[in-house]
Amino acid sequence: MVESMAKxxxxxxxxxxxxVEDIHLSFGGLKALNxxxxxxxxxxxxxIIGPNGAGKTSLLNCINRFYKPQKGKIFFEGNEITHLSPHxxxxxxxxxxxxxxxxxKGMTVLDNxxxxxxxxxxxxxxxxxxxxxxxxxxxxxxxxxxxxxIIDLLEIEAIRKKVVATLPYGLQxxxxxARALAMKPKILLxxxxxxxxxxxxxxxxxxxxxxxxxxxxxxxxxxxxxMGVVMDISDRVCVLDFGSKIAQGLPLEIRQNPQVIKAYLGxxxxxxxxxxx
Amino acid sequence: MPSGLFHExxxxxxxxxxTLWVKGWLWxxxxxxxxxxxxIVSDLNKILRFNVLHTAILTGIFVIGAHGINILTGYxxxxxxxxxxxxxxxxxxxxxxxxxxxxxxxLSLPCAGLLTAAVGxxxxxxxxxxxxxxLCIATLAAQFIIEFTxxxxxxxxxxxxxxxxxxAAIGGFIFDNDKKFYYxxxxxxxxxxxxxxxxxxxxxxxxxxxxxxxxxAAELIGVNLFKYRxxxxxxxxxxxxxxxxxxxxxxSLIIYEQFTIHLSIKYLAIVIIGGLGSxxxxxxxxxxxxxxxxxxxxxxxxxxxxxxxxxxxxVSIKEIMFGLIIILxxxxxxxxxxxxxxxxxxxxxxxxxxx
Ligand SMILES: Nc1ncnc2c1ncn2[C@@H]1O[C@H](COP(=O)(O)OP(=O)(O)O)[C@@H](O)[C@H]1O
Ligand SMILES: [Mg+2]
Numbered sequence: 001m002v003e004s005m006a007k008x009x010x011x012x013x014x015x016x017x018x019x020v021e022d023i024h025l026s027f028g029g030l031k032a033l034n035x036x037x038x039x040x041x042x043x044x045x046x047x048i049i050g051p052n053g054a055g056k057t058s059l060l061n062c063i064n065r066f067y068k069p070q071k072g073k074i075f076f077e078g079n080e081i082t083h084l085s086p087h088x089x090x091x092x093x094x095x096x097x098x099x100x101x102x103x104x105k106g107m108t109v110l111d112n113x114x115x116x117x118x119x120x121x122x123x124x125x126x127x128x129x130x131x132x133x134x135x136x137x138x139x140x141x142x143x144x145x146x147x148x149x150i151i152d153l154l155e156i157e158a159i160r161k162k163v164v165a166t167l168p169y170g171l172q173x174x175x176x177x178a179r180a181l182a183m184k185p186k187i188l189l190x191x192x193x194x195x196x197x198x199x200x201x202x203x204x205x206x207x208x209x210x211x212x213x214x215x216x217x218x219x220x221x222x223x224x225x226x227m228g229v230v231m232d233i234s235d236r237v238c239v240l241d242f243g244s245k246i247a248q249g250l251p252l253e254i255r256q257n258p259q260v261i262k263a264y265l266g267x268x269x270x271x272x273x274x275x276x277x
Numbered sequence: 278m279p280s281g282l283f284h285e286x287x288x289x290x291x292x293x294x295x296t297l298w299v300k301g302w303l304w305x306x307x308x309x310x311x312x313x314x315x316x317i318v319s320d321l322n323k324i325l326r327f328n329v330l331h332t333a334i335l336t337g338i339f340v341i342g343a344h345g346i347n348i349l350t351g352y353x354x355x356x357x358x359x360x361x362x363x364x365x366x367x368x369x370x371x372x373x374x375x376x377x378x379x380x381x382x383x384l385s386l387p388c389a390g391l392l393t394a395a396v397g398x399x400x401x402x403x404x405x406x407x408x409x410x411x412l413c414i415a416t417l418a419a420q421f422i423i424e425f426t427x428x429x430x431x432x433x434x435x436x437x438x439x440x441x442x443x444x445a446a447i448g449g450f451i452f453d454n455d456k457k458f459y460y461x462x463x464x465x466x467x468x469x470x471x472x473x474x475x476x477x478x479x480x481x482x483x484x485x486x487x488x489x490x491x492x493x494a495a496e497l498i499g500v501n502l503f504k505y506r507x508x509x510x511x512x513x514x515x516x517x518x519x520x521x522x523x524x525x526x527x528x529s530l531i532i533y534e535q536f537t538i539h540l541s542i543k544y545l546a547i548v549i550i551g552g553l554g555s556x557x558x559x560x561x562x563x564x565x566x567x568x569x570x571x572x573x574x575x576x577x578x579x580x581x582x583x584x585x586x587x588x589x590x591x592v593s594i595k596e597i598m599f600g601l602i603i604i605l606x607x608x609x610x611x612x613x614x615x616x617x618x619x620x621x622x623x624x625x626x627x628x629x630x631x632x
Contacts, residue, residue: 064497066493066497085496086496086497087496087497087499087500087501087502090496090497090498090499091499095498096497098494102491102493102494102497103491103494104486104487104490104491104494105490105491106490107486107490111483111486114483115483115484115487115495115498115500116498118480118483118484118487118498118499118500119498119499121479121480122480123479123480123481124480124481125476125481125508125511125512127479128475128476128478128479128480128481128482129472129473129475129476130472130475131475131478131479135475135479138479138480139291139478139479140287140288140291143287143290143291144287147287179498183498183499
């Protein structure tokens with residue numbers, strides 16, 4: 001489906017952008033993550049797959065510190081970030097979209113995207129309230145940048161003034177990506193960005209992800225169930241099952257890995273057939 | 278296309294008033310406030326049978342305070358029951374600075390705002406941990422602590438005797454009658470309205486709304502929740518302080534009983550009636566509330582005069598009417614007057630003259 005977009009891949013030995021070391025996370029007796037370690041290279045598209053409940057979302061939640069792992073360390077560009085608060089994580093360049101959309105539903109698309117730029121703006125209370133000179137200039141520059149870099153790229157010109165709640169699901173997902181991009185992220189964590197989309201929307205989204213990865217050189221961590229997409233656009237794939245990493249490698253290797261096939265066999269047939277596709 | 282043109286487009290697009298028509302009407306209204314209204318008050322007094330200029334001044338003061346509580350409650354989602362007391366902090370600060378420290382009004386007014394902001398931020402600290410009703414109770418504590426302090430700190434505040442407040446004055450100009458004071462209040466009411474409206478076009482305003490709507494997502498896009506919750510308390514109390522100071526200089530004698538929980542509740546009622554999270558709402562709410570209060574006052578006075586034997590009943594009838602109107606309002610107009618205004622405006626958009 002998106003075969004033609006397949007990319008050449010980031011070579012081993014590339015700079016490590018983000019790494020997690022021995023992450024343990026449990027909810028009461030339930031072990032959501034059981035000593036997961038992995039390294040994500042600068043500029044790659046890194047896919048995380050695994051059956052439902054494997055701990056994929058939990059891993060992202062640990063990275064941006066929404067969950068606090070009981071044990072383990074997280075490093076970003078060589079610095080430990082395990083103890084930073086979520087808003088600090090956002091301000092150093094780690095952006096995120098959610099499995100269940102987390103947009104500001106009562107606001108317009110434009111305001112949502114502007115909010116994404118929050119940490120990069122300098123206008124304070126006084127300059128904002130007076131709104132001339134500095135405050136005004138910053139708002140205008142922001143609008144221009146959003147229009148030219150994000151709205152244009154994601155093809156959402158027509159809906160920029162719409163209130164998010166009125167938009168169909170597929171478009172909301174796109175707006176959430178737009179808001180994440182407004183953060184000028186160095187790493188983008190995408191939690192099932194194509195779930196619930198039709199074929200066309202899925203292909204668009206795959207194209208956007210590739211564009212961002214190539215044009216903005218943003219490292220991308222992608223959780224996705226659609227194996228066709230994962231195999232096509234990712235450089236490397238990591239497989240989680242019951243909170244543990246069971247495999248990691250190039251898409252081709254993963255597709256043939258017997259352990260992975262077995263993990264997926266435990267799930268519904270549909271997922272398996274998608275894996276084989 | 279030259280990029281200057283783009284810039285021009287976005288600049289237009291980001292305007293508060295999208296058409297010259299609306300902007301024109303706004304200017305007509307402001308000009309009327311300054312050059313029309315003060316000259317027809319004596320006629321209005323005869324028609325409405327209450328002191329219209331006095332009512333307008335009170336309304337203006339409440340507009341400033343209402344923007345304050347609207348920023349905190351309407352835009353940031355934190356209910357406060359302490360705004361009556363915050364108003365007291367502003368009132369006493371300005372009065373004390375002028376009488377005891379010899380500050381001129383032009384300095385005592387901003388200082389009143391700033392000190393109230395500081396006090397508000399301190400009492401906003403529980404917002405780090407508390408939300409909703411629990412935070413509301415914490416602000417109630419602010420109300421009682423401040424009230425208590427004012428009552429007991431007799432040396433500074435006059436305690437239960439209250440204290441006299443000098444006239445406001447700028448340079449040699451003394452605001453010693455209602456007409457002069459009206460202009461002072463209107464200038465400040467318009468300035469704070471513009472300030473509030475602008476604030477919500479920029480970074481801090483958007484962050485407040487984000488904190489209110491979905492604080493989890495707000496934090497994950499980099500909004501420091503604690504900072505913005507406290508900031509909201511700060512701006513909100515600043516405006517309450519300014520309103521309080523104006524009130525003090527207007528009525529000349531302040532006493533802690535004017536700033537009880539009733540005043541705090543009145544503020545909440547004003548923004549709920551007007552429309553939470555809407556700048557227009559604070560204005561409509563203030564006009565409605567203060568106007569209604571005056572009207573009921575006049576009605577109960579006149580009825581008592583005609584039926585002197587029933588005087589005790591009419592006094593309570595006023596209170597009952599007031600409660601009833603507010604309840605009816607909440608039932609039939611839960612989104613506030615500002616929402617009603619928007620539907621009316623949308624209707625008039627179809628009118629051939631609007632472009
Ligand atoms: N906040 C939470 N409270 C309790 N259990 C949770 C919570 N978040 C996730 N879990 C549990 O952790 C496990 C992993 O969940 P999750 O990371 O969402 O899986 P995935 O995204 O791979 O489908 C599941 O068993 C889930 O029920
Ligand atoms: Mg998940």
